[in-house]
Amino acid sequence: xxxxxxxxxxxxxxxxxxxxxxxxxxxxxxxxxxxxxxxxxxxxxxxxxxxxxxxxxxxxxxxxxxxxxxxxxxxxxxxxxxxxxxxxxxxxxxxxxxxxxxxxxxxxxxxxxxxxxxxxxxxxxxxxxxxxxxxxxxxxxxxxxxxxxxxxxxxxxxxxxxxxxxxxxxxxxxxxxxxxxxxxxxxxxxxxxxxxxxxxxxxxxxxxxxxxxxxxxxxxxxxxxxxxxxxxxxxxxxxxxxxxxxxxxxxxxxxxxxxxxxxxxxxxxxxxxxxxxxxxxxxxxxxxxxxxxxxxxxxxxxxxxxxxxxxxxxxxxxxxxxxxxxxxxxxxxxxxxxxxxxxxxxxxxxxxxxxxxxxxxxxxxxxxxxxxxxxxxxxxxxxxxxxxxxxxxxxxxxxxxxxxxxxxxxxxxxxxxxxxxxxxxxxxxxxxxxxxxxxxxxxxxxxxxxxxxxxxxxxxxxxxxxxxxxxxxxxxxxxxxxxxxxxxxxxxxxxxxxxxxxxxxxxxxxxxxxxxxxxxxxxxxxxxxxxxxxxxxxxxxxxxxxxxx
Amino acid sequence: xxxxxxxxxxxxxxxxxxxxxxxxxxxxxxxxxxxxxxxxxxxxxxxxxxxxxxxxxxxxxxxxxxxxxxxxxxxxxxxxxxxxxxxxxxxxxxxxxxxxxxxxxxxxxxxxxxxxxxxxxxxxxx
Amino acid sequence: xxxxxxxxxxxxxxxxxxxxxxxxxxxxxxxxxxxxxxxxxxxxxxxxxxxxxxxxxxxxxxxxxxxxxxxxxxxxxxxxxxxxxxxxxxxxxxxxxxxxxxxxxxxxxxxxxxxxxxxxxxxxxxxxxxxxxxxxxxxxxxxxxxxxxxxxxx
Numbered sequence: 073x074x075x076x077x078x079x080x081x082x083x084x085x086x087x088x089x090x091x092x093x094x095x096x097x098x099x100x101x102x103x104x105x106x107x108x109x110x111x112x113x114x115x116x117x118x119x120x121x122x123x124x125x126x127x128x129x130x131x132x133x134x135x136x137x138x139x140x141x142x143x144x145x146x147x148x149x150x151x152x153x154x155x156x157x158x159x160x161x162x163x164x165x166x167x168x169x170x171x172x173x174x175x176x177x178x179x180x181x182x183x184x185x186x187x188x189x190x191x192x193x194x195x196x197x198x199x200x201x202x203x204x205x206x207x208x209x210x211x212x213x214x215x216x217x218x219x220x221x222x223x224x225x226x227x228x229x230x231x232x233x234x235x236x237x238x239x240x241x242x243x244x245x246x247x248x249x250x251x252x253x254x255x256x257x258x259x260x261x262x263x264x265x266x267x268x269x270x271x272x273x274x275x276x277x278x279x280x281x282x283x284x285x286x287x288x289x290x291x292x293x294x295x296x297x298x299x300x301x302x303x304x305x306x307x308x309x310x311x312x313x314x315x316x317x318x319x320x321x322x323x324x325x326x327x328x329x330x331x332x333x334x335x336x337x338x339x340x341x342x343x344x345x346x347x348x349x350x351x352x353x354x355x356x357x358x359x360x361x362x363x364x365x366x367x368x369x370x371x372x373x374x375x376x377x378x379x380x381x382x383x384x385x386x387x388x389x390x391x392x393x394x395x396x397x398x399x400x401x402x403x404x405x406x407x408x409x410x411x412x413x414x415x416x417x418x419x420x421x422x423x424x425x426x427x428x429x430x431x432x433x434x435x436x437x438x439x440x441x442x443x444x445x446x447x448x449x450x451x452x453x454x455x456x457x458x459x460x461x462x463x464x465x466x467x468x469x470x471x472x473x474x475x476x477x478x479x480x481x482x483x484x485x486x487x488x489x490x491x492x493x494x495x496x497x498x499x500x501x502x503x504x505x506x507x508x509x510x511x512x513x514x515x516x517x518x519x520x521x522x523x524x525x526x527x528x529x530x531x532x533x534x535x536x537x538x539x540x541x542x543x544x545x546x547x548x549x550x551x552x553x554x555x556x557x558x559x560x561x562x563x564x565x566x567x568x569x570x571x572x573x574x575x576x577x578x579x580x581x582x583x584x585x586x587x588x589x590x591x592x593x594x595x596x597x598x599x600x601x602x603x604x605x606x607x608x609x610x611x612x613x614x615x616x617x618x619x620x621x
Numbered sequence: 622x623x624x625x626x627x628x629x630x631x632x633x634x635x636x637x638x639x640x641x642x643x644x645x646x647x648x649x650x651x652x653x654x655x656x657x658x659x660x661x662x663x664x665x666x667x668x669x670x671x672x673x674x675x676x677x678x679x680x681x682x683x684x685x686x687x688x689x690x691x692x693x694x695x696x697x698x699x700x701x702x703x704x705x706x707x708x709x710x711x712x713x714x715x716x717x718x719x720x721x722x723x724x725x726x727x728x729x730x731x732x733x734x735x736x737x738x739x740x741x742x743x744x745x746x747x
Numbered sequence: 748x749x750x751x752x753x754x755x756x757x758x759x760x761x762x763x764x765x766x767x768x769x770x771x772x773x774x775x776x777x778x779x780x781x782x783x784x785x786x787x788x789x790x791x792x793x794x795x796x797x798x799x800x801x802x803x804x805x806x807x808x809x810x811x812x813x814x815x816x817x818x819x820x821x822x823x824x825x826x827x828x829x830x831x832x833x834x835x836x837x838x839x840x841x842x843x844x845x846x847x848x849x850x851x852x853x854x855x856x857x858x859x860x861x862x863x864x865x866x867x868x869x870x871x872x873x874x875x876x877x878x879x880x881x882x883x884x885x886x887x888x889x890x891x892x893x894x895x896x897x898x899x900x901x
Binding site: 215238 | 641659660661666669694701712719722728732735
């Protein structure tokens with residue numbers, strides 16, 4: 073298959089599926105089949121893409137055969153390919169899980185086309201090589217997620233959707249403003265061209281504000297410390313498959329954008345005395361701590377897990393920030409060459425750890441939300457005081473929760489352990505001891521939260537039935553349980569648990585992948601060359617006009 | 622012209638932010654729309670305001686000879702306008718439904734998804 | 748809305764608006780206009796009819812479900828992009844034929860794309876307009892609590 077076609081497929085397949093679903097909107101059966109088929113096809117394409125990119129190839133396509141700096145483009149380096157693969161895994165698990173969890177009314181309101189366009193937009197965001205196209209994919213993603221969040225239209229859903237829409241629109245407009253300022257600064261929006269012109273430019277006074285504005289925009293979407301409030305207010309309200317896919321993917325699109333733009337736009341991180349890297353260290357620490365403390369006071373499964381998304385995003389940003397600080401110190405004048413090499417190595421290791429952590433986190437987090445959905449389907453609620461004794465009644469479900477929960481807290485051999493291990497080692501090598509200590513403390517608190525859920529939901533005896541609880545509570549956002557539905561949901565959770573175990577035991581393979589991605593992020597020259605070939609016409613004069621006073 | 626446009630951008634952002642901080646969801650929506658306009662105007666202004674002919678290559682020539690406006694920011698703004706049109710029209714439907722279900726447009730009363738389970742979010746009786 | 752003047756004039760304005768929307772769509776290749784503006788004009792025509800005769804009558808007039816219309820439009824746009832892959836070009840490369848319709852409009856994939864945009868915009872805006880108007884009519888004329896199958900979305 074040609075590289076050009078291959079890099080187009082991750083976007084093309086889900087979008088085609090979404091269009092077919094809209095045309096078949098009268099038949100929910102046809103839509104389910106289309107959703108599952110498209111997700112599986114996406115998985116196949118993503119695996120092919122990862123195989124190509126792990127060998128060092130960077131497939132690129134420019135739509136409409138336009139020349140390099142102006143064309144709409146797709147590009148897949150190892151990092152993008154890994155993200156597309158995770159996207160595809162979540163899509164397949166979600167499509168399977170949705171067979172059992174999504175109420176009929178949601179399917180009739182367009183669940184399947186919306187989910188497919190969400191997946192397609194995430195693929196687009198992961199593979200685009202243009203800042204404005206990133207904005208467009210963000211908006212497609214957000215529009216789909218707005219509607220998915222409010223499917224069903226219960227009061228908590230609509231109220232949380234108002235907050236979600238407001239804050240995410242605000243972040244979009246900040247991002248758009250940053251795009252305008254970037255264009256004013258360098259006169260192009262192609263990521264590679266921006267990187268080249270920023271590196272070549274003399275006057276660097278505006279860099280920090282522009283990159284800061286980008287970080288605020290992405291930070292809102294990623295759920296970073298001062299901006300995360302929309303996340304725990306909304307993620308527990310929609311149907312569990314929707315919150316599972318959101319939990320796995322959406323914030324990570326923001327994190328992806330942060331990593332991609334900072335690595336490309338601030339090469340060496342040394343502008344204004346490394347202020348961005350040091351700010352990110354603080355932000356990541358505060359994100360981790362507030363997230364885990366917020367989770368500690370919650371008494372509902374999905375709410376606890378939502379707060380943990382925030383704290384886990386902190387880990388990813390911590391990896392990036394450690395890399396930033398290491399690259400900044402390596403640029404210091406008069407530094408010993410051996411020490412510089414060591415610092416650059418530590419930075420690359422931190423980026424590897426970040427990629428690995430994202431890889432592990434997306435699978436585990438979506439899995440935990442899916443398991444919480446099964447609990448809610450069985451018990452009618454996710455509130456810890458009102459459920460219990462599931463270990464005796466559903467031992468398989470207990471096992472399905474136990475694996476991702478222990479992986480999330482970083483118990484050895486499971487995937488989360490390796491992620492934290494690499495990050496901690498990189499942090500110690502680059503001298504960021506305090507943040508490493510914070511991350512380890514947060515890890516312990518995560519274990520506490522997971523134990524809390526485990527003890528309450530699975531071990532504690534079921535609460536005595538109170539006299540005014542004459543009937544079992546039912547959740548409006550989940551289809552009532554039947555054996556066939558439960559089987560679909562168990563299969564989806566089981567498959568994801570197997571992926572977690574596979575990442576843990578076969579960590580070598582995953583680390584190799586993450587290492588390729590980390591190396592390409594550390595030195596983005598191949599990415600820039602693939603996106604902006606040297607034979608591209610450079611004389612495209614974009615501002616040939618006469619400036620009016 | 623540029624200082625005037627820069628000033629307008631600032632005014633749009635400031636009024637948008639002021640409206641965003643209000644409690645009524647309709648006002649918040651208006652604030653978002655204003656900020657969207659501000660962002661679009663910012664792109665137009667920061668790309669440079671030019672006096673020139675439209676960026677169309679005359680028939681039979683290879684490139685434009687005289688001064689011409691930069692087409693890219695305008696294309697960006699057009700796309701951004703179309704996108705915000707779609708999102709704002711969805712947000713209108715959402716705000717209306719939220720008002721119908723919650724019985725209030727006050728964001729302070731719209732907290733049932735944040736408060737502990739079982740507590741009364743209030744507002745439904747107004 | 749119950750106005751004799753509006754109802755009478757809508758009968759004349761509606762076909763004119765629809766024709767104008769088609770003209771705008773077709774001239775969009777080289778002059779101002781195109782699928783998006785044309786689609787908005789067409790949906791404005793139907794929205795006018797909603798105001799004059801109500802959403803139910805407008806749904807009847809449109810004949811197909813607006814979502815089907817939007818889906819067909821997306822399909823056209825998608826086909827126009829994929830055709831270039833089949834021909835061995837990158838996605839969304841323009842393919843032209845030498846045939847012309849109405850004397851000056853060349854047929855090619857960009858025209859197909861524009862038609863797709865036209866149908867999508869028309870379908871989506873009509874869907875929103877119908878939905879908003881129907882919930883307003885329900886609010887004015889409260890019927891027994893029946894669950895809205897569309898769930899408040901498009």
